[in-house]
Amino acid sequence: MSDLPQGAAERRIDSAGVVIALALAGLAAVLVWDASQLQSNNPYGMGPHVMPVVIAVGLGILAIGNLVEALRGNLPARESADAKAVWLILGGLALLIAIIGLGGGFIPATTALFVATATAFGRRAILADLAIGFVMTTLIYVAFSRLLTLSLPAGPLERLF
Amino acid sequence: MDAFVALANGMAVAIQPMNMLYALIGVLLGTAVGVLPGIGPALTVALLLPVTYKLDPGGSLIMFAGIYYGGMYGGSTTAILINTPGESASMATALEGNKMAKAGRGGPALATAAIGSFVAGTIATIGLAFLAPWLVDFAVHFGPEDYFALMCVAFVTVSATFGSSPIRGLTSLFIGLTLGLVGIDKLTGQPRLAFGIPELLDGVEVTTLAVGLFAVGEALYVVSRRHHSEEKLEPVRGSLWMTKEDWQRSWKPWLRGTMFGFPIGALPAGGAEIPTFLSYSTEKRLSKHPEEFGKGAIEGVAGPEAANNASAAGTLVPLLTLGLPTSATAAMMLAGFQQYGLNPGPLLFAERPDLVWGLIASLFIANVMLLVLNLPLVGLWVKLLAIPQPWLYAGILVFATTGTIAAKPSVVELSMLAGFGVMGFLMRRFDFPIAPVVVGLILGPIAESQLRRAMSISLGDPMALLQSPMSATLLGIALIALVAPFVMQGLGRFKANED
Amino acid sequence: MIPFHTRLFGAAVALTLAAGSPALSQQLELKLMAPAAPGGGWDQTARAMQQAFVAAGIARSVQVTNVAGAGGSVGIAQFVNGAKGDGNQMMVNGFVMVGALAMNKSPVTLEQVTPIARLTEEIQVIVVPANSPIKTAQDLAAALKADIAKVTFAGGSAGGVDHVMAALFAGAVGADAKKVNYIPFSGGGESLAAILGGKVTAGISGMSEYDGQIKSGKLRAIGVTSEKRLPGSDIPTFKEQGIDLVLANWRAVMAPPGITAEQKKTLSDAVEKMVKSDAWKEVLKQKGWDNAYLSGDAFADFLKKETVRVTDVLKSVGLVKS
Structure with a gap:
């Protein structure tokens, strides 16, 4: 989040707005490229590439519109962001994905997210939060697997149940 | 009048004390499962259906109805309280409902949802009893070109969700439309924007997008601004119950929502999303407090909730008269019937009127039970919001991810959830409205496939869109709705320039 | 009051603790994968098998897992990689997966799994509105040959069993399968x-x-599309109308690659016992499924032929690049 402008936005040219406009134009280009890879194997009516092209044209126009807004500095003012807290939650999400992906199981993964989020919101009692998160996610796990017979990802811990 | 007598007979069966108890248990179980993340009403019914197997037909049917309503209401509860809509039809509810909850008005929001669902359910049940044969005839003749035209009307009206700037609103909508392209093209089986990732072939899950944008994005945004002003959540501010003003502002949206929900729900491809969007934008246009929309307007909960429930009753029209299960939930209803070796269809009304009317009466009773059970619980539910902020948001994120994990425990899906969370954060920061993204994802693919079906049938002749009177009319409405505001705005701007 | 509560409770317990009735069971602890979301046909089959396995005392516990995605392509990939050599795991699949794997260019194919048995099938039908001038399959064939573009077929998703059947029908009557005007709908209700x-x-x-x-x-x-008329039905088969079109939408169960002959036998025996149990017959009746049990080499052979046939058809309609 470090590239976000700090404090009130610049009056004249809004660089973040320019980035948004460029991103939209890029998205439109991807759409057109992807549509060109399709083959129209339906002999009747419209092919699968028509809609992507229509949407790409729309995105292109909107990219110009956003660019104009940004050059005029018409974007709403932004307050500074607490980047550290945002990264902490994103770190928690990354940890969750990693634990699930590596087969660590549902309970450790969601507990990690719980602790990271609580810390981001200013809690400093990591051990207590670990315990709370663990109890809560264990209850969810048991409810899903025992009562509803829906299996959530199981790691070494979950196999004990 | 036969229908009336039959309905009365069904009622007589349904209000036996034992059956009332079953209805209550069903509502309780349904709500309990329905509030769980990632479990919508259809899955709730699917999971709890075996519970009803062991009961006699009457009791089983009524418990089934209870589970169904409980599941629907459970989904609205999470949408309102923690901004995680469990199904696409509760998206509109989350939009205003969660803002109300954060302003300490969660009680009235939950109440207007429950009562609105009751009102809509009751009216729609009556409609079902008397209009079904006529409606179904109309519904069957609704062709792909007519659906496309209806979709155009829906697209035009979604501008109500656009927020302050048309450019940013349209940008959001087009991002949603782009996301809607991802996955296997329904008509030719070719992958679009999947980049060789198998998990993307099924497209972007609406709930993943909505939960990512709403719940995860909101958490990131709130935490990023924490040092400016600590967000203080008061679970109850003012009355826990609906005030006189709330009632006054709710009853018309309930009725209008029903008018949207029931007929569109009765269309085989109508669904629940379009009526909820139409209801939301209508309420925004008609409201005496349009400035409250986006900040927690009760009309924005009352209307869409009623529309959602009425459309659910509407799906019973094709189910009972034609045997057409037109939604996932209706398919589960079909499973409920099959327990007794019955196949709903054109013969069902003639062969087993007792069961059909029994079901309709059961739905009514279950709806009453929903009120009986849930209105007293409203006070308890809103206490959830009294949880200290760190734990509340940590809990919301755990709930949100659990929903995705339960539906699709894959790294790709979870990364998408996190990615949409970041997108939701950035969109909030740069003041892009969130709702149009979800709207685009839902409506885009439907509009495209209906249009292409119509074109396939007409062998590519676009005039087919105007030859059907229904579609020509709807397209006309869409055109007027599209052009009128621009003309007005243009005149306004012209005047402004002259000054 | 009491009996009602007991019944209710019994039902709830039966649902929640489907695993773990110790009485008759052997040591089998199975894991069944449904390569689809909860609620669909494959999931229902897996959960019905779970019910029957436990009720008949063939397995001590059965756990159903859902891996949804791309007509089963995601599920089978995970199954082949994750369950290799595991004699306690099985996966449900069916006709649709054959086409889905080919269309999605899946790196994993059905040749990599160990076929156990076909369980159920459903016969397909072609219908026209009651007021249609088309009365027989030959009428439809004539219409196709006259102007294939004007004959529109409604059915399920592109590349699914309905689509394959439309192309097979056109091919069987001597029309150009490539030009079939097939319009996919989502869900039977809409079509x-x-x-x-x-x-x-x-x-x-x-x-x-x-x-x-x-x-x-x-x-x-x-x-x-059956060989002979269905029992108690007067709908003619295509075969008796001179059109060579026999097809069924089947569901089957597979084991992972790399299991020993012994492990395969254990699983095959367990499935055979399950299919013959009263619990399974009850399930079939309740769900309205037709028994189509076929196992061993006969099933492996069937699977191979079906794969070739479906892939050829999908190539002919341009859904699979040859």
Whole structure:
């Protein structure tokens, strides 16, 4: 989040707005490229590439519109962001994905997210939060697997149940 | 009048004390499962259906109805309280409902949802009893070109969700439309924007997008601004119950929502999303407090909730008269019937009127039970919001991810959830409205496939869109709705320039 | 009061603790993968098997896992990689997966799994609206040959069993399968409405989906894909109308690659016992499924032939690049 402008936005040219406009134009280009890879194997009516092209044209126009807004500095003012807290939650999400992906199981993964989020919101009692998160996610796990017979990802811990 | 007598007979069966108890248990179980993340009403019914197997037909049917309503209401509860809509039809509810909850008005929001669902359910049940044969005839003749035209009307009206700037609103909508392209093209089986990732072939899950944008994005945004002003959540501010003003502002949206929900729900491809969007934008246009929309307007909960429930009753029209299960939930209803070796269809009304009317009466009773059970619980539910902020948001994120994990425990899906969370954060920061993204994802693919079906049938002749009177009319409405505001705005701007 | 509560409770317990009735069971602890989301056909099959396995005391516990995605492509990839050599795991699949794997260019194929048995099948039917001038399969064939573009077929998703059948029908009557005007709909309800409303020429689906409409006379069935007429039905087969089209939408169960012959035998025996149990028969009746049990080499052979046939058809309609 470090590239976000700090404090009130610049009056004249809004660089973040320019980035948004460029991103939209890029998205439109991807759409057109992807549509060109399709083959129209339906002999009747419209092919699968028509809609992507229509949407790409729309995105292109909107990219110009956003660019104009940004050059005029018409974007709403932004307050500074607490980047550290945002990264902490994103770190928690990354940890969750990693634990699930590596087969660590549902309970450790969601507990990690719980602790990271609580810390981001200013809690400093990591051990207590670990315990709370663990109890809560264990209850969810048991409810899903025992009562509803829906299996959530199981790691070494979950196999004990 | 036969229908009336039959309905009365069904009622007589349904209000036996034992059956009332079953209805209550069903509502309780349904709500309990329905509030769980990632479990919508259809899955709730699917999971709890075996519970009803062991009961006699009457009791089983009524418990089934209870589970169904409980599941629907459970989904609205999470949408309102923690901004995680469990199904696409509760998206509109989350939009205003969660803002109300954060302003300490969660009680009235939950109440207007429950009562609105009751009102809509009751009216729609009556409609079902008397209009079904006529409606179904109309519904069957609704062709792909007519659906496309209806979709155009829906697209035009979604501008109500656009927020302050048309450019940013349209940008959001087009991002949603782009996301809607991802996955296997329904008509030719070719992958679009999947980049060789198998998990993307099924497209972007609406709930993943909505939960990512709403719940995860909101958490990131709130935490990023924490040092400016600590967000203080008061679970109850003012009355826990609906005030006189709330009632006054709710009853018309309930009725209008029903008018949207029931007929569109009765269309085989109508669904629940379009009526909820139409209801939301209508309420925004008609409201005496349009400035409250986006900040927690009760009309924005009352209307869409009623529309959602009425459309659910509407799906019973094709189910009972034609045997057409037109939604996932209706398919589960079909499973409920099959327990007794019955196949709903054109013969069902003639062969087993007792069961059909029994079901309709059961739905009514279950709806009453929903009120009986849930209105007293409203006070308890809103206490959830009294949880200290760190734990509340940590809990919301755990709930949100659990929903995705339960539906699709894959790294790709979870990364998408996190990615949409970041997108939701950035969109909030740069003041892009969130709702149009979800709207685009839902409506885009439907509009495209209906249009292409119509074109396939007409062998590519676009005039087919105007030859059907229904579609020509709807397209006309869409055109007027599209052009009128621009003309007005243009005149306004012209005047402004002259000054 | 008491008996009602007990019944209710019994039902709830039976649901929640489907695993773990110790009485008759052997040591089998199975894991069944449904490569689809909860609620669909494959999931229902897996959960019905779970019920029957435990009720008949064949397995001590059965756990169903859902891996949804791309017609089973995601599930089978995970199954082949994750369950290799595991004699306690099985996966449910069916006709649709054959086409989905080919269309999605899946790196994993059905040759990599160990076929155990076909369990159920459903016969397919072609219907036309009651007021249609088309009365027989030959009428439809004539219409196809006259102008193939004007004959529109409504059915399920592109590349699925209905689509394959439309192409096979066209091929069997001597029309160009490549030019079939097939319009996919999501869900049987939507396509049925299009047929009843006269928006399309004909509809293709599984028999059960249109049964009520056919009996009530709103739709006319012009042929079924079985070898012989279905019991108690007067709908002619395509075969007896001189069109060589025999097809069924089947569901089957597979074991992972790399299991020993012994492990394969254990699983095959368990499935055979399950299929013959009263619990399974009860399930079939409740769900309206037809038993189509086929195991061993006969099933492996069937699977191979079906794969070739489906892939060829999908190539001919351009869904799979050859």
